[in-house]
Every structure is written in C-alpha cells, then in structure tokens.
Amino acid sequence: MNLFKRAWWRLWCHPGKTVMLVGLFFVICTLVLSGFLIRSAAARASADAKSSVGAVATMQLDLNAYLEAGKGGEGGGPGEAAGQLGADADMRRVLVDKVCGSPVVAGCNYTKDGVAGPTDQVKVHQPVPPPPGQSDELDFFKADGVRDLNAAKDFRNGDSKMVTGSGITPDSGSDMVVIEERVAKANRLEVGDRVELNASVQQPDGRLTTRKTGFVVVGVYRNGTADPRTYVSPMQAPSNQIYVSPDGATRLDGRKVGADGGYVRSATFTLRDPGDLDRLREDAEAAGLDPRIFPLSVNDKQYRTLVGPIGRTADFASLTVWLVAVAGTVILALIIASNLRERRKEMGILLSLGEKKPKLLGQHLAEVGACAVLAIGFAAAGSQFIAQGVGDRLLSGEVSAAKDSAAAEAPGQLLTDTTGGSLKEDTEEVREVEPIDAIEIELGAGDIGAVGATGLGIAALATIVPGIRVLRLHPRDILTKGD
Structure with a gap:
C-alpha cells in the first residue's frame, strides 16, 4: 500500500492522537508566528523612527589630537603668544557651512561661547549689589554666538522668548546683538540702538586688553528665570545673557572676521539616517576639516529613546521563538518516540512484508507533516490578533519601565544653585521625545512562509531523530523481542 494512504488511514483511525498532534503544533506555530510578527513590526517601526529622527553628530576640537599633531605650543600666527592655541584650533564658519x-x-547648528565686557553705555544688570570691597573685574556679559537663536536651548524649551525685534538667524551680520529685557530697561536701550561692548584682545606678550566693538540691538528677549536672591557673579545671572552671531562672537574675542567668516566652538548636524556618519566624515574632510582634530561623535539619544522599548520587545519575541522551537522539537520528539514504541508490531509486519525502511520512516513523516500543515493554517488565521494583544502588553510594560528609569535618572536642581537653574550647561542639543508606544501587526506571505518552514522543520527533526532507530531494526527482532 502507498505510504501516503497508510498515513491517511492512521490519522483517520486514531482521531485522538491526531487532534493531540494538531493541537500541539497549533500552540507551537501560533507562538512562533506571533514572535515573527512582533519582530517584523518592531523592525518596521525602528526603520520609520530611523528615517524620521535620524541622529545628531557633534563636531568640536579634540585638544589631545591637536597637540599630538604638533600644532600646539608655538605661536599660530601674528598676535598669538607662544604656548597658546593657534587659529587652526578653531573651526572656520565657512567650512562648517559647507x-x-x-x-x-x-539640519545643523553651531555655536561659539564668549564674553563681552560692559561699557559706560551698556552696564551689566545686578539685582543684588555686590558685597563691600567686591572687585568688578569679573563683571561680564555671557555672550553666546549662535547660528539660529530659535535652536538655542532656552528658546527651544520655552524658557526665553522674543519681546521685540528679531533673533539671530543664519543671515545675521557680525554686528547684531540680542539682549535681555532687564538689561535693556536698566540701560534704556531699544531695538535699533547702536551700542559698544568691550572685546577681549590678547596681546603678543599674553596680556589681555579691551577694545570697544560696535553692535546694533536687533532684538530684546525675556528670560523666565527670576533674578537671584543673593549676589552672584553677573555672568551667572540669567539677565546678563546676550546673543550674537558666531562672527560677532569672533569679534568679541578680539579677532577680525575675514572673508571666510569667523570661528565656531562646536557644530551639531542632524543626520537623515544614523548610518550616514561615515558619509558625513567624508564630506567634512572634503570641506577642509581634519577629522582627527575635529572628530564627529553621534548622539543618537532620540533614536534610542524611540526604539528602546520596542527593540527590547522584539528581542523578547525572538527569544520566545527560539525557546518555543527548541522546546517544541524536544516535546514532539518524545511524543513521536513513544508513538513509535507503541507501533513496533505494525512496523515489524510491514518490514516482513518487504516494505523499505525509508518508506516506513516516510509514513511517519507524512503523518506528522499533515498535522503540522493543518496547524499552520489554523495559526495563520488567529496569530495576528494574538500577536497584537501580546505585543501591546509587552510594549506597554517596556515603555512604562523606560519612563520610570528616565525619571529616576533625571538630574534635579542643585540646592546651592541660587540662579534658578541658569548654571546648567546646554548639553542637550536635541528635543526630548517619547518612546514608541504602539505596535502595528501585519500578517504577510513572508511571515506565513517563515512559520511554515519552521513548523515543517520542527516536524521533520522531531520525526527523523527518534525514527533513526527504525532504520536499524530487523523484522525478526521486532516481532520476537519485547520493548
């Protein structure tokens, strides 16, 4: 009789064992397919997040690399003292623009920090008078050179906002300045007024002198941080923060702004894809920036925040697939081995009638394979709904854990900070984002094919491993000996 007919009659005549095998395969295939679906959905969400937020690459001077290149320790040009960093330690704005x-x-932004000395025309704002005998040598404005004022941290998070005039933009000139409202009122300044600030000039012998430098007030902004309750250095008071262009900050350093623009301290580039860092390095080198002295480091915090929970969910789903596949293979192998033991006489009779051993093994493989195919069909019909529920539950737990971890790690304001938080450095250059908290399960032909291959592979492995013993049996041994 044909082995497939024998397999059919065996399944038909023993419905209990057939249903048991189909049910076991259904559980295995459902869990495996759910894992595949969750993993595929997570991969799609990660790809979408990668293309939507990209990553932020930061470029700034590596002092050690600069010194190792032999560019430090000597005067870098006219007016530069020996032992001081030369002009080649700064990034030229025109190169960064390239x-x-x-x-x-x-998107990109670059900054240059600096200071500006007060003059008789523009004095610093001091809400609390200095103690008796306090020197005014450190009375400076904190001058930040920015490419785009709206990208500055205080303006980005809403702590500061424009009152009148306009902010600093990529097209702003080197003589434009934006001042805080309290400084404007204290000095009776309005938009359009021409003012002078003291720039710090380093002499060849290393001495610092001041030089009046002209600016035009193009905007007045309001900082929401209250005045300090006790005396602090004027540079630490939020009201004494002024903004200029990077070229303006270069002028406040006592340098001339040439045809190639001024200098910047650091630059940030938002990549379209986190994997484009190597291409960005090539473009930076082609623009004339030495990648050893001005290395690029990627801050992919947004991307990691977005895909962290869903990535861990995908990892758990992948682990589940492997565990279910291994455990299912072992359980099925034990069941099939027990079934083969019960059918020793049947196999002995078939072998004595001249049936080939491979065909005998093929019959068992056909029986198990038929149960697997039936279970795969049932699993394909219901796994999408099961995977959606399981995926949502797992992802919700990961998102909740991620938020709790972020809240525990969030730094609080120092009790000794009397400036209302203005001492915190602007170390975060990207906006805060919420992690992906929804997963969209889609069942495709590829997923069904993957679970089908997995299910049939488990069926074959679970049948062949215990069935190898069949190939070593002889009819006489089977029929004359017991178990």
Missing part, C-alpha cells in the same frame, strides 16, 4: 550643505544633513 558641511551643513551635505545631502545627509537634515
């Missing part, structure tokens, strides 16, 4: 034009860059 990198900003790279096709892999979705």
Whole structure:
C-alpha cells in the first residue's frame, strides 16, 4: 500500500492522537508566528523612527589630537603668544557651512561661547549689589554666538522668548546683538540702538586688553528665570545673557572676521539616517576639516529613546521563538518516540512484508507533516490578533519601565544653585521625545512562509531523530523481542 494512504488511514483511525498532534503544533506555530510578527513590526517601526529622527553628530576640537599633531605650543600666527592655541584650533564658519550643505544633513547648528565686557553705555544688570570691597573685574556679559537663536536651548524649551525685534538667524551680520529685557530697561536701550561692548584682545606678550566693538540691538528677549536672591557673579545671572552671531562672537574675542567668516566652538548636524556618519566624515574632510582634530561623535539619544522599548520587545519575541522551537522539537520528539514504541508490531509486519525502511520512516513523516500543515493554517488565521494583544502588553510594560528609569535618572536642581537653574550647561542639543508606544501587526506571505518552514522543520527533526532507530531494526527482532 502507498505510504501516503497508510498515513491517511492512521490519522483517520486514531482521531485522538491526531487532534493531540494538531493541537500541539497549533500552540507551537501560533507562538512562533506571533514572535515573527512582533519582530517584523518592531523592525518596521525602528526603520520609520530611523528615517524620521535620524541622529545628531557633534563636531568640536579634540585638544589631545591637536597637540599630538604638533600644532600646539608655538605661536599660530601674528598676535598669538607662544604656548597658546593657534587659529587652526578653531573651526572656520565657512567650512562648517559647507558641511551643513551635505545631502545627509537634515539640519545643523553651531555655536561659539564668549564674553563681552560692559561699557559706560551698556552696564551689566545686578539685582543684588555686590558685597563691600567686591572687585568688578569679573563683571561680564555671557555672550553666546549662535547660528539660529530659535535652536538655542532656552528658546527651544520655552524658557526665553522674543519681546521685540528679531533673533539671530543664519543671515545675521557680525554686528547684531540680542539682549535681555532687564538689561535693556536698566540701560534704556531699544531695538535699533547702536551700542559698544568691550572685546577681549590678547596681546603678543599674553596680556589681555579691551577694545570697544560696535553692535546694533536687533532684538530684546525675556528670560523666565527670576533674578537671584543673593549676589552672584553677573555672568551667572540669567539677565546678563546676550546673543550674537558666531562672527560677532569672533569679534568679541578680539579677532577680525575675514572673508571666510569667523570661528565656531562646536557644530551639531542632524543626520537623515544614523548610518550616514561615515558619509558625513567624508564630506567634512572634503570641506577642509581634519577629522582627527575635529572628530564627529553621534548622539543618537532620540533614536534610542524611540526604539528602546520596542527593540527590547522584539528581542523578547525572538527569544520566545527560539525557546518555543527548541522546546517544541524536544516535546514532539518524545511524543513521536513513544508513538513509535507503541507501533513496533505494525512496523515489524510491514518490514516482513518487504516494505523499505525509508518508506516506513516516510509514513511517519507524512503523518506528522499533515498535522503540522493543518496547524499552520489554523495559526495563520488567529496569530495576528494574538500577536497584537501580546505585543501591546509587552510594549506597554517596556515603555512604562523606560519612563520610570528616565525619571529616576533625571538630574534635579542643585540646592546651592541660587540662579534658578541658569548654571546648567546646554548639553542637550536635541528635543526630548517619547518612546514608541504602539505596535502595528501585519500578517504577510513572508511571515506565513517563515512559520511554515519552521513548523515543517520542527516536524521533520522531531520525526527523523527518534525514527533513526527504525532504520536499524530487523523484522525478526521486532516481532520476537519485547520493548
């Protein structure tokens, strides 16, 4: 009789064992397919997040690399003292602008910090008078050179906002300045007024002198941080924060702004894809920036925040697939081995009638394979709904854990900070984002094919491993000996 007919009659005549095998395969295939679906959905969500937020690459001077290159320790040019960093330790704005034009860059910003000395025309704002005998040598404005004022942290998070005039933009000139409202009122300044600030000039012998530098007030902003309750250095008071362009900050350093623009301290580039860092390095080197002295480091915090929970959910789903596959193979192998033991006489009779051993093993494989195919069909019909529920539950737990972890790690304001928080550095250059908290399960032909291959593979492995003993049996041994 044909082995497939024998397999059919065996399944038909023993419905209890057939249903048991189908049920076991259904559980295995459902869990495996759910794992595949969750993993595929997580991969799609990660790809979408990668293309939507990209990553932020930061470029700034590596002092050790600069010194190792032999560019420190000597005067870098006229007016520079020996032992001081030369002009080549600064990034020229015109070169950074070329990198900003790279096709892999979705947005860029650069900054240059500095100070500006007060003059008789523009004095610092001191809400609390200094103690008796306090020197005014450190009375400076904190001058930040920015490419785009709206990208500055205080303006981005809403702590500061424009009152009148306009902010600093990529097109702003080197003589434009934006001041805080309290400084404007104390000095009776309005938008359009021309003012003078003291720039710090380093002499060849290393001495610092001041030089009056002209600016035009193009905007007045309001900082929501209250005045300090006790005396602090004017540079630490939020009201004494002024904004200029990077070229303006270069002028406040006592340098001339040439045709190639001023200098910047650091630059940030938002990549369209976190994997474009190598291309960005190539474009930076092509623009004339030495990648050893000005290395690029990627801050993919947004991307990691977005995909962290869903990535861990996918990892758990992948682990589940492997565990279910291994456990299912072992359980099925034990069941099939027990079934083969019960059918020793049947196999002995078939072998004595001249049936080939491989065909005898093929019959068992056909029986198990038929149960597997039937279970795969049932699993394909219901796994999408099961995977959606399981995926939502797992992802919800991961998102909740991620938020609790972020809240525990959030730094609090120091009790000794009397400036209302203005001492915190602007170390975060990207906006805060919420992790992906929804997963969209989609059942495709590829997923069904994957679970089908897995299910049939488990069926074959679970049948062949215990069935190898069949190939070593002889009819006489089977029929004359017991178990």
